[in-house]
Amino acid sequence: MSIDDVVPTATTWTTGRIITKEFPTPTTVRLRMHVEDRLRHWPGQHYLIRLRAPDDYTAQRSYSVASDESDPLLEFLVERLPNGEVSEFLADVAEVGDVLEMRGPIGRWFTWDTRTPALCLVGGTGVVPAISMSRAARHAGTPDLLRVVAVGRSPEELPYDDELHWIGATVAYTRHADGTRVPGPPTPDELLPLLDGVELAYVCGSSRFAGLAESLLVECGMAPEAIRVEQFGATG
Numbered sequence: 220m221s222i223d224d225v226v227p228t229a230t231t232w233t234t235g236r237i238i239t240k241e242f243p244t245p246t247t248v249r250l251r252m253h254v255e256d257r258l259r260h261w262p263g264q265h266y267l268i269r270l271r272a273p274d275d276y277t278a279q280r281s282y283s284v285a286s287d288e289s290d291p292l293l294e295f296l297v298e299r300l301p302n303g304e305v306s307e308f309l310a311d312v313a314e315v316g317d318v319l320e321m322r323g324p325i326g327r328w329f330t331w332d333t334r335t336p337a338l339c340l341v342g343g344t345g346v347v348p349a350i351s352m353s354r355a356a357r358h359a360g361t362p363d364l365l366r367v368v369a370v371g372r373s374p375e376e377l378p379y380d381d382e383l384h385w386i387g388a389t390v391a392y393t394r395h396a397d398g399t400r401v402p403g404p405p406t407p408d409e410l411l412p413l414l415d416g417v418e419l420a421y422v423c424g425s426s427r428f429a430g431l432a433e434s435l436l437v438e439c440g441m442a443p444e445a446i447r448v449e450q451f452g453a454t455g
């Protein structure tokens with residue numbers, strides 16, 4: 220089955236109810252939502268969440284789906300940015316039971332079919348699509364086809380740190396010594412063996428992270444056309 224068989228090219232606005240709300244790290248909020256008339260999604264896709272004020276002013280932002288298709292709820296992990304219009308609302312104001320306007324799933328380019336040998340090189344909240352991909356791989360019985368390299372400052376600040384270790388991801392802390400490696404971004408020596416047999420690479424994170432990660436992959440011999448990049452840049 221390919222993405223064209225299941226993902227509609229046009230999506231319409233629907234609503235999602237917040238079922239659970241947690242703060243897995245000091246700066247992130249995890250929302251699990253029940254979405255009305257939910258459409259099938261592929262790992263790597265995202266939703267738009269739209270906030271509407273009483274005067275009908277709206278603000279909408281994109282959020283990657285962390286859950287896989289087998290999960291009855293959609294899971295999102297949002298970093299609370301200081302003065303961020305939508306992320307602050309989701310972290311500080313939105314409550315369990317609230318209903319939000321949503322549209323998705325969106326994005327065909329940054330999806331993984333669970334059959335192509337792939338590597339995710341992701342940083343910070345950019346780990347979200349890699350989590351969806353690894354959950355989908357487990358469900359599809361193809362976890363060996365996905366390698367994940369995740370970069371974060373420390374275990375306390377890296378979203379899904381426990382799950383990343385559990386799936387066997389290579390985790391590079393930039394400001395924390397875990398006794399296994401010198402703190403810092405992944406090196407070519409660490410990345411090269413993981414690229415053996417890999418046909419596609421997915422890069423996700425801040426604009427700065429994405430630039431560095433893409434350069435590192437190319438330095439390690441990955442063809443630029445085999446690298447798919449998603450940047451979580453500021454909207455402001």
Ligand SMILES: Cc1cc2nc3c(=O)[nH]c(=O)nc-3n(C[C@H](O)[C@H](O)[C@H](O)COP(=O)(O)OP(=O)(O)OC[C@H]3O[C@@H](n4cnc5c(N)ncnc54)[C@H](O)[C@@H]3O)c2cc1C
Nearest residue numbers: 280281282283297298300301302303304305306453454455
């Ligand atoms: C495809 C895609 C998927 C994404 N997935 C995720 C995800 O899974 N999780 C996640 O957390 N994010 C994700 N993002 C990012 C997300 O869409 C938002 O950009 C992010 O949440 C910030 O939105 P905001 O409304 O909170 O902040 P904004 O109001 O857009 O502001 C962003 C930052 O810029 C600053 N700022 C705003 N305006 C100005 C200004 N005029 N001058 C200076 N600074 C300013 C704010 O203080 C804030 O820190 C994704 C983005 C894309 C494109």
